[in-house]
Amino acid sequence: MDKQLEQLAQFVATANTVEGLTRPLLALLQRITGLESTYLTAIDETAGVQHILIAHNAGALQLPENLTVPWLDTLCKRALESQQFVTEDVAACWGDSDAARELGLKSYISVPVMNQDGSVFGTLCGASSHNIALGTMSHLPELLQLCADLIGHQLNRENQAKIAAERAAEAELQLNRVSLFAKISELCMAGQSLSLSISQTAQYMLESGFCSQAIAFDLVNDELVAVNPEDEPWQSVVQALRAELSTETRRRTIIPLEITDGMQQQFSGFLQSGHDTLLIKVFAEYTPAALIFVQVAPSTAAQAENRALLSAISNSLSLLASRLADHNALTILNQQLEYQAQHDTLTALPNRRYLFDELARQLARANRQQLSFFILFIDLDGFKAINDTYGHETGDEFLREFANRIRLAMRSGDFAARHGGDEFVMLCQFSAGSPADLQAEHLLKRIRAATSGSFELTDVTLDYQGPSLGVVQWQPGDISDGDQLLSQADAAMYKDKQQRRKQQSGG
Structure with a gap:
């Protein structure tokens, strides 16, 4: 037993993954018990199935990995319910299992592998098609429980690492969003040209990875004009998509676009399937002045969060457009006042x-x-x-x-x-x-x-x-x-x- 514990310690010390720990443990259990197959399962009670995740087969009984069986008929379910985790005579204990009878199982071990929250992840099992004197192995239950606990601990470590990675990714995503919006807000605060600002905004959105496509357009008499000449081929794409819009959407800042199969074929190479496709409208006061066509790449962020950010970007650009429109109107008014102050109203000559x-x-x-x-x-x-x-x-x-x-x-x-x-x-x-x-x-x-x-x-x-x-x-x-x-x-x-x-x- 001391030698077996030493081997367990080595497995634990060198394993970095559940699979890296489980495979040598299954081999060790097979050698100790003499069972033909040892394996780790996962239980999905909602779906009513049990999956074999990792298996070690060393005899006539071959249980393949990725095998899925109905949970209600498994020996694992019966072992959990009866709290009997070692048996030398399966037929005597659980003769009602059709699966055990079809496979000809005679000797069987099973111990639950627990999640950190106390729920059952799956089982650590072993089986043979012939009788093995498992009862003579005095320390077998303790060894099984130790192996299950080690696997459960590694599962929890990986889950925690996964959760931490997801949180880090979400934090990085949020930071990226905040950084993107900060750059666009700063641009809008100092912007002197709407065309240049929407073009730079589209570039920022692409560089941040937030969008897979971002194309800026001016709206001149309700006609699209690509801000960048190299984006002119996109005009026909966006115009076709705009044709699908109803009049009720004209006042909205964020307009989702539905890409039909026909459009996907017609504009192959331009449109990304599976991406959230939208128009961001920019208003000068209440008049549409520009728009940005975007396709947002799938990510961990909810669609509502993406659209909230796009709406905030639209509002910032609209404030810039309104400010520039006010400035232009004020400039024209000042020019008119200056002209009137310096010219004769009757003859229009200088006064x-x-x-x-x-x-x-x-x-x-x-x-x-x-x-x-x-x-x-x-x-x-x-x-x-x-x-x-x-x-x-x-x-x-x-x-x-x-x-x-x-x-x-x-x-x-x-x-x-x-x-x-x-x-x-x-x-x-x-x-x-x-x-x-x-x-x-x-x-x-x-x-x-x-x-x-x-x-x-x-x-x-x-x-x-x-x-x-x-x-x-x-x-x-x-x-x-x-x-x-x-x-x-x-x-x-x-x-x-x-x-x-x-x-x-x-x-």
Whole structure:
């Protein structure tokens, strides 16, 4: 017995698995007892069956591994119920067992292998088709119980290791989920482009192993546009799947998609069978702005947990989309307000404020680069008479048309503004290589020609004789005060106005 215990100790010391421990134990029991077959079973009382997991056969009786028999007819059940675990005469003890009778069992041993919670895992058994004097082996019951306890202990160790591994895997999975959501949340906090953000989100989902497929799309007028050009072949796949959606799903953020056998065949190579297939919708306020097509690989996580994470990702992206939409709307509003603050509402030309800002910029640039430019002051002669004769609506229409003619007469680099009332100002570039007086004369002729003649208005056609014009040239070293420069141009315009009056009066 001491030698047998020494062998048991060696088995226990070197075994790392239930099988690694059980096989040498079964061989040892076979040698000690002389039984033809020794084996370890597992009992499934719910299914009403018993399985032979590991067997050691050394005689005529051969009990194969993976053999499954009805639990109610087994000798193991009878041994457990009667608490008789060793018998030299099976027929005398349990003659009602059809299985024992068919196999011709005569000698039999069985002892339960227990789980840590006290339930029965299975049995450690031995059997022979001939009679063996098992009763003469005084220490056999103790040896059987010791072997069963060792196997049960190893089973519990493996179960604990399995539970620990599952918990570690679940913890790693949860950590991976938290890390994935943290990265996406950080991306959404700093994102400046929805397209780039949903593309990066899809990449994060793939890199984390959470998804087997993740393809980002913009929604433009309810049409799919692949964010990444290499994903364009997916558009037909996702479009086909979207066609299956009902109108009731349009407001949902997570939409499960059913892949039919026909779709699986049609899009073979794109779709993974057995994976949870969904659309993640991203909303800007209440308007769908983008979506991500995903296939989630099977894992230990429940489907509800996966979809909860996808819903959280959708919400984060939707917050980003809404923030960007608000920012874009605010930018447009600010641009509109800035435009309105700097432009005349009637003619849409830059207003007096914009004129002085632009004049200051041109003076600074001209000083730095040692350039010259012209300041042209325009005054609409006879405008009061137009208002008095035809009314203010016609007068306003005339001002708008006059402003359009100034725009048409402008050249590259020119600037025009409504100074106020019936006065306009232009800042025009000076071309090196040509006399300043000649350039000023050409400028006056160009503007006078553009703003004179017939004006076809809604209710009347006016034959307008043109405005009074005054031009001054600014050169490096001249004064840089905008008001004074405009006063000089205004004085030049007034001289032109007096001269035109004299000509019209025949003086």
